[in-house]
Amino acid sequence: MATSPAPRWQRLDHDERRQQILACARRLFSERNYSSVSTSEIAREAGVARGLLHHYFGTKRDLYLEVVRAVMRMPSNPVPLQSPGRGVELVITEGVDRWLEMLERNRGTWLAAIGARGLGRDPEVEEILEDAREQAADRLIEALQTYEASQAPPHLRATVRAYGGLAEAASVEWLERGRLTREQAHVLLVEGFLSIVRDVLPAVEQTTGANEPSA
């Protein structure tokens, strides 16, 4: 008569459990840095045994990289919509707007993603962040309607990436330090882009070494 004696733990679908653990890890890693978060803590948070983390993700580091990848699905620079022939001003204005909108919604995650800097390189982490930024640069380049993203000359790509640096810094000023209002951040990002494209880029192009035929 004693029916099955209340299972000690629940058995979840593979993907479901994986997602659940990933979510806990993401939250913890966003709050504190890598080495001050222990696998025991993540496991406790998720209500599972520590060994299960290794079953799903391998090492602690693998789990961490997975988290970084998940966070980086989010764009990391103003990314304009596809722009069938409209002026750059309009396209960039819209793109920046969507960008700021996204930031407002994902404030915490985004700040954690680009915020934490330290000494010492971590090639794998860097590669993930680098890919995200490079993709954002692609979109920006295409918004200029001069080059296909993959055909753009190095100095153009570099200049756009430099603008990306400006955009991130300005976003932090708005989101974290509050030294810009949202409107001011908007103006800074739009006018910054236009100024760089109109005035700075041509100056860079006139410089010796700009017109290497194939590189």
Added chain:
Amino acid sequence: MATSPAPRWQRLDHDERRQQILACARRLFSERNYSSVSTSEIAREAGVARGLLHHYFGTKRDLYLEVVRAVMRMPSNPVPLQSPGRGVELVITEGVDRWLEMLERNRGTWLAAIGARGLGRDPEVEEILEDAREQAADRLIEALQTYEASQAPPHLRATVRAYGGLAEAASVEWLERGRLTREQAHVLLVEGFLSIVRDVLPAVEQTTGANEPSA
């Protein structure tokens, strides 16, 4: 007759030993990230017992922070010289030149310092880097000869910090990815600054919320 039986280890002056250990730690932490460098390794490198690190620096983390501080004595943005009344163009041109010069000499260290990003905030490390950048911004603000650095309105400071982001990104493009020549980086940094000051900053100032009396 057997004179003193060859000391097993040499006893160094306090500061001297400290500097020696710090140098080894600095090199290792610049190459790999925090958790993949062990205290045993640092000790071995310095030719001392592991316990000695703790004697001099406390915990591994304390040693790390000390290293970050040491690295950050180096400026982290174009820092113009004092400029008694000369034009902004000249001052910034000179400042950028010195900046690029410094980068060329300290390539490895600088890249390690600003390069490694990851998930998860580390308040103490962030504070150190933040201070260095804020100081660089002070110098840039003073180069404009409009405000004392400490009196500058928030939006001005924020705009200059945004330029700092551009400067760092552009520097990486030159130093690491080689998508800019040194000349191109120079032009980008100078023209970028001038454009931002001439065109972007006024636009930001016209924006609603720019003229808060005291903030």
Added chain:
DNA sequence: CCCCTAATTGGCGCTCTGCCAACTTTGCTA
């Protein structure tokens, strides 16, 4: 209803860190 699959646990062994008591070197003094 039983059994088989795979999700989940628990614990062993290793490395790393923090700490501290003991030892060695070196300069100073009688």
Added chain:
DNA sequence: TAGCAAAGTTGGCAGAGCGCCAATTAGGGG
């Protein structure tokens, strides 16, 4: 020159975290 005291240095112990694997258990199919 021998001895002494202060400071630098060592070596090892205890605790914690991580990687791994064998045993256990939930849950569905035959």
